[in-house]
Amino acid sequence: MDPRGRNGEKMKHIxxxxxxxxxxxxxxxxxxxxxxxxxxxxxxxxxKDAGYRSLLLKKLTAAGYRVQFVGTRGRDPLRHEGYGGKxxxxxxxxxxxxxxxxxADIVLLHCGHNHFAEEKPIPGILxxxxxxxxxxxxxxxxxxxxxxxxxxxxxxxxxxYIPELxxxxxxxxxxxxxxxxxxxSGFDWNTDTVEDKVxxxxxxxxxxxxxxxxxxKPILEKQP
Numbered sequence: 001m002d003p004r005g006r007n008g009e010k011m012k013h014i015x016x017x018x019x020x021x022x023x024x025x026x027x028x029x030x031x032x033x034x035x036x037x038x039x040x041x042x043x044x045x046x047x048k049d050a051g052y053r054s055l056l057l058k059k060l061t062a063a064g065y066r067v068q069f070v071g072t073r074g075r076d077p078l079r080h081e082g083y084g085g086k087x088x089x090x091x092x093x094x095x096x097x098x099x100x101x102x103x104a105d106i107v108l109l110h111c112g113h114n115h116f117a118e119e120k121p122i123p124g125i126l127x128x129x130x131x132x133x134x135x136x137x138x139x140x141x142x143x144x145x146x147x148x149x150x151x152x153x154x155x156x157x158x159x160x161y162i163p164e165l166x167x168x169x170x171x172x173x174x175x176x177x178x179x180x181x182x183x184x185s186g187f188d189w190n191t192d193t194v195e196d197k198v199x200x201x202x203x204x205x206x207x208x209x210x211x212x213x214x215x216x217k218p219i220l221e222k223q224p
């Protein structure tokens with residue numbers, strides 16, 4: 001065989017290998033960064049350690065996903081829209097405007113606390129939740145909303161309405177075509193909350209982060 005032919009064939013293989021390598025690097029460079037906005041009350045805020053948000057970001061980063069948490073509160077990389085002591089009706093008055101300033105691809109919405117059962121708060125919570133989702137979609141029609149069934153509480157009778165609320169949230173999620181995330185089942189306030197029987201302890205935060213992570217995985221694996 002002509003040595004020049006062998007050399008030409010060898011060069012062709014080298015060029016092919018280089019091209020494949022370049023394509024792999026190009027695909028990696030073009031990997032999408034997903035903007036995620038956590039929305040809720042003090043359970044979303046999480047206090048000094050950022051609650052479930054810190055754990056969730058670690059899980060997402062370890063899995064190789066490129067994400068950016070956005071919002072008007074907190075600091076990078078754990079920005080958010082969590083407001084301690086505030087209810088869904090309050091959130092509906094502020095997060096739409098803040099979403100316009102910091103638009104996201106994905107919203108993690110966990111709200112329903114900070115009411116008393118005697119107020120019969122479920123209709124108001126549902127209306128506020130629907131308003132927030134409408135506001136998100138007005139800014140980004142392609143936004144993906146993950147709506148949580150909220151974690152249960154042992155602070156009773158104040159939060160005795162939560163089981164019924166969660167059933168109604170499931171119905172709302174189906175009607176509005178958003179993704180329902182069950183944060184309630186498997187969460188035991190006896191073992192998963194701090195002394196106030198409302199806010200998650202380390203075990204509870206881990207459970208919440210895991211539920212969000214499992215719901216996010218099939219979304220983040222889809223590249224545009």
